[in-house]
Amino acid sequence: xxxxxxxxxxxxxxxxxxxFVDKLQEKYVCPVCNFVxxxxxxLQCGHQIxxxxxxxxxxxxxxxxxxxxxxxECEDSFSKNEIYKDMCTRREVMKLPVYCGYSEYxxxxxxxxxxxxxxxxxxxxxxxxxxxxxxxxxxNQLTVHKESKCSYRDVVCDHCSQDVPFxxxxxxxxxxxxxxxxxxxxGCENVxxxxxxxxxxxxxxxxxxIPCGYRSIGCDFFDIVEKVEKHQxxxxxxxxxxxxxxxxxxSDQNKALHSEIEERKTEIExxxxxxxxxxxxxxxxxxxxxxxxxxxxxxxxKKLVTLTERLINLERMVxxxxxxxxxxxxxxxxxxxxxxxxxxxxxxxxxxxxxxQGGSSQGGIPQDIKNQLKTNEKQMAIQDIRLAELDLRFQxxxxxxxxxxxxxxxxDYYRRKQEAKxxxxxxxxxxxxxxxxxxYKMCARVYLNGDGMGKGTHLSLFFVVMRGEYDALLPWPFxxxxxxxxxxxxxxxxxxxxxxxxxxxxxxxxxxxxxxxxATGCPLFISHSxxxxxxxLKDDTIFIKVKVDTTNIPVP
Numbered sequence: 001x002x003x004x005x006x007x008x009x010x011x012x013x014x015x016x017x018x019x020f021v022d023k024l025q026e027k028y029v030c031p032v033c034n035f036v037x038x039x040x041x042x043l044q045c046g047h048q049i050x051x052x053x054x055x056x057x058x059x060x061x062x063x064x065x066x067x068x069x070x071x072x073e074c075e076d077s078f079s080k081n082e083i084y085k086d087m088c089t090r091r092e093v094m095k096l097p098v099y100c101g102y103s104e105y106x107x108x109x110x111x112x113x114x115x116x117x118x119x120x121x122x123x124x125x126x127x128x129x130x131x132x133x134x135x136x137x138x139x140n141q142l143t144v145h146k147e148s149k150c151s152y153r154d155v156v157c158d159h160c161s162q163d164v165p166f167x168x169x170x171x172x173x174x175x176x177x178x179x180x181x182x183x184x185x186x187g188c189e190n191v192x193x194x195x196x197x198x199x200x201x202x203x204x205x206x207x208x209x210i211p212c213g214y215r216s217i218g219c220d221f222f223d224i225v226e227k228v229e230k231h232q233x234x235x236x237x238x239x240x241x242x243x244x245x246x247x248x249x250x251s252d253q254n255k256a257l258h259s260e261i262e263e264r265k266t267e268i269e270x271x272x273x274x275x276x277x278x279x280x281x282x283x284x285x286x287x288x289x290x291x292x293x294x295x296x297x298x299x300x301x302k303k304l305v306t307l308t309e310r311l312i313n314l315e316r317m318v319x320x321x322x323x324x325x326x327x328x329x330x331x332x333x334x335x336x337x338x339x340x341x342x343x344x345x346x347x348x349x350x351x352x353x354x355x356x357q358g359g360s361s362q363g364g365i366p367q368d369i370k371n372q373l374k375t376n377e378k379q380m381a382i383q384d385i386r387l388a389e390l391d392l393r394f395q396x397x398x399x400x401x402x403x404x405x406x407x408x409x410x411x412d413y414y415r416r417k418q419e420a421k422x423x424x425x426x427x428x429x430x431x432x433x434x435x436x437x438x439x440y441k442m443c444a445r446v447y448l449n450g451d452g453m454g455k456g457t458h459l460s461l462f463f464v465v466m467r468g469e470y471d472a473l474l475p476w477p478f479x480x481x482x483x484x485x486x487x488x489x490x491x492x493x494x495x496x497x498x499x500x501x502x503x504x505x506x507x508x509x510x511x512x513x514x515x516x517x518x519a520t521g522c523p524l525f526i527s528h529s530x531x532x533x534x535x536x537l538k539d540d541t542i543f544i545k546v547k548v549d550t551t552n553i554p555v556p
Contacts, residue, residue: 017038062080064077094112127139153165221235402435427446434468490536
C-alpha cells in the first residue's frame with residue numbers, strides 16, 4: 001500500500017490529499033513540495049507545480065526559474081503572470097484511484113479522487129457513534145454491535161430475569177439481584193439462600209452473635225446465643241461485682257448531676273427575673289411609641305388620599321391626550337406644511353424681486369398666480385420622479401441579455417477592491433440576464449477581495465438564480481450548465497474558466513421564494529497575484545463573462 005503524502009507532510013491534511021492506490025507517477029509529483037500536484041499550474045517550459053507552491057517558488061523575488069532545470073528551456077526566468085492553469089493535468093490527477101477515508105474501518109472501495117467526497121458521504125463503513133457506549137463503529141456494523149458487542153447492551157439476569165447492562169452484571173450480582181444465592185455470613189453449614197431471604201434468616205440464625213444481657217453494666221462477652229445463655233448462668237459472681245461497681249459509679253454521677261441541677265435552677269431564677277424586667281421595659285416603650293404610630297398612620301392616610309387624587313387627575317389628562325399614531329401623523333403633516341410654506345416664501349420673494357412687469361417690485365402678486373405656480377411646481381416634481389424611474393428601467397433593459405450570456409465590465413477595480421477591504425462594499429452584483437425572454441432570470445456576484453477561503457488572496461465569483469416573472473412556467477430545480485470566466489485582455493485566448501453542473505439538491509437551484517437564492521460558485525476563482533496583471537486587468541478594468549447552457553429549456 002502506497003504511503004499517503006499527508007502522513008509524510010504534517011502541513012497537509014488527509015482531507016486535502018488522500019491515500020493513493022498506486023505509486024504516483026513522476027509527472028504527477030510537484031517538484032517544489034515533492035507531493036501530488038494540487039490545482040496544477042503550468043510553467044513556460046511545460047513543467048507543472050502546485051498552485052500553492054507558486055509563492056514559495058518566488059519568495060520575495062518577482063522572477064523565478066523552473067525547479068526541474070532538465071534542459072535549456074528551463075533556464076529562462078519567468079514571472080507569476082506567465083504561469084497558467086493546467087486543466088488537463090488537473091483532470092488526470094483527479095481521476096487517480098484512492099483509498100476510501102474509512103478504509104481503516106473495513107471499506108475496500110477505491111474511487112477516483114474527484115469522487116472520493118461523494119463516496120465517503122454514502123460509505124457504509126462511515127463510523128457512527130453508539131448511543132449507549134459512545135464507541136465509534138462502522139455504520140453497517142452498528143446493529144450487530146448493539147446486539148452482541150456493546151458493553152452497555154441489555155442482557156437478562158439468569159437469576160431474577162431483569163434486563164441489566166452487560167458491564168454492570170457483576171455489580172448487579174454482588175449488590176442488587178434479589179434472587180442471587182448467598183451463603184450465611186455467620187457460617188451456617190450448607191445454608192445457601194436467596195438475597196431476598198437472607199435478612200429474615202439472620203434474625204433467627206443459630207450462629208448469630210449477640211452481646212451478654214449484662215452489657216449495660218460493663219460485661220463485654222459476645223458470642224452465639226447458646227454460649228451467651230451459658231455464660232449468663234456461670235458468670236453470676238462476675239455480674240454481681242459489675243453491678244456493685246456500676247451502682248457506685250451511678251451514685252457518684254447522680255451526686256454530680258444533682259449539684260448541676262441546683263446550679264441550673266439558680267440560673268433559671270435569675271433569667272426569669274431578667275425577663276420580667278425586660279417585659280416591664282417593653283410595655284413602657286410600647287406605651288410611648290403608640291401615639292407616634294397613630295400620628296404616622298394619619299399622615300400616611302392623608303398622603304395616600306392626595307396621591308390618589310393626583311393619579312386620577314393624571315389618568316383623566318392622559319385619556320384626553322391624542323393617541324401616539326395621531327400625533328405622529330400630525331407631526332408629519334406639520335413638517336410637510338412647513339416645507340411647502342418655506343418653498344412658497346422663497347418663490348414669493350423671487351417674484352417680488354422680479355415684479356409682475358419683469359423688473360419692477362411695485363405692487364403685489366395676485367393670489368390665483370401664486371396658486372397656479374404652486375400647482376405647476378408639484379406637477380414638475382412628479383414628472384421628475386417618473387422620468388428618473390423610466391431612465392433606470394431603460395438602463396436595465398439596454399444592458400439585459402436574453403441569450404444566457406452575461407458580459408460584465410467592472411471599472412475602478414482598485415478603488416472597489418479597497419472598499420471591499422475596508423468593509424464598505426463587500427460584494428458587487430451584476431445586471432440581470434436571462435436564458436430567453438420568458439426564461440430564467442440570473443445575475444453574477446463578485447467579491448473583489450475574496451470570500452470564505454479566498455478572502456484577502458483571491459477574487460471570488462458566484463452565480464445567482466433570481467426570482468423571475470415566468471418561474472411558474474419553468475422546470476425546477478435549475479439544471480443548466482454554468483460557465484464562469486475572467487476574460488483575457490492581452491492575447492484574448494487565455495481566459496480563466498470554471499464550469500459546473502448545478503447540484504439539484506441544493507437550495508441555490510430551487511425555485512426562488514425571495515428576490516434571489518443563495519449564491520454558489522468559486523471562492524478561489526483566481527488569485528490576486530495572477531489577476532492583477534496586464535493579461536486580465538487593463539485601464540483599471542476587468543471583464544467577467546457568465547455563460548449558461550440554454551439547450552433543452554422548454555419555451556413557455
